[in-house]
Amino acid sequence: MLYGAVLFFNGNKNMNIDRSLVARAFIKAGEEPITEAEWEDGSSSRVRTVYETYLAILLDSLSLYDWTSQKKRARLEALTEEDDEENLTNYAYMYPIPADCAKIVMVGDNKEYNVEGAFIFTDEADAVLLYIQNYFTGKYAFKIVELPVEADLANYYIKNEEGEYEPAETWDPTETYYEIDYQDYNFYAQPNLDPILSSYFECRLAAAIALKLTGGTDKYQMLYNEAAIIANNAMKKSAEQARNKSHGNEWWTKQLGME
Secondary structure (H helix, E strand, O other): EEOOOOOOOOOEEEOOHHHHHHHHHHOOOOOOOOOOOHHHHHHOHHHHHHHHHHHHHHHHHHHHHOOOEEEEHHHHHOOOOOOOOOOOOOOOEEOOOOOOOOEEEEEEOOEEEEEEEEEEEEEEOOEEEEEEEOOOOOOOOOEEEEOOHHHHHOOOOEEOOOOOEOOOOOOOOOOEEEEEEEHHHHEEOOOOOOHHHHHHHHHHHHHHHHHHHHHHHHHHHHHHHHHHHHHHHHHHHHHHOOOOOOHHHHHHHHOOOOO
């Protein structure tokens, strides 16, 4: 298990790239940070590298370790005979894995389970899954149509009185229309990264930047190794803290820097 105090972001918004983290990653990679003008233009190889790697590396980082700050519990809903999928195993129950699951930690109180595809098989009834979340929401993000045209009405949405989006049915030139923004990042909520995970992700991103922009394999390996050291040290610290659970709230408050 990995432990660290959580730095909170607004979890209600779609994922935004943390430009401060990206700037630190560029410096680690031996590169000048991306300028504001580059971000606004969006066409440089440096910006494209970030857009191509940021989400993939973040998801991979979440899936590799039991980051304590990223743990989540969910009660699973077993499939029934009415569902299309059929349980052909010797386990009593078949549960779909939550869409926002990056890594399974355990089922119930460390019950036996098996994973096949997108399903968990276990004999645990009404199972509760402990897992590392990846912030996937599967929800669409919408953006305002700057210059709507009646011919595209079938692609537009409007906001109802409850503030929810619904398909537009009639054309009104004074109406504010919205359309779905299909960018990958919009299917993920803003992650809450603790300092240790943030440092690990930063090194992983720096390694990718060094490799893609300069082809520097030595720099890449050095940064990748640094990330592994950060994770391994976090695991050791977490194990030490787990052995000291009896210290109580005051001890934990000091350890987490939350005094």
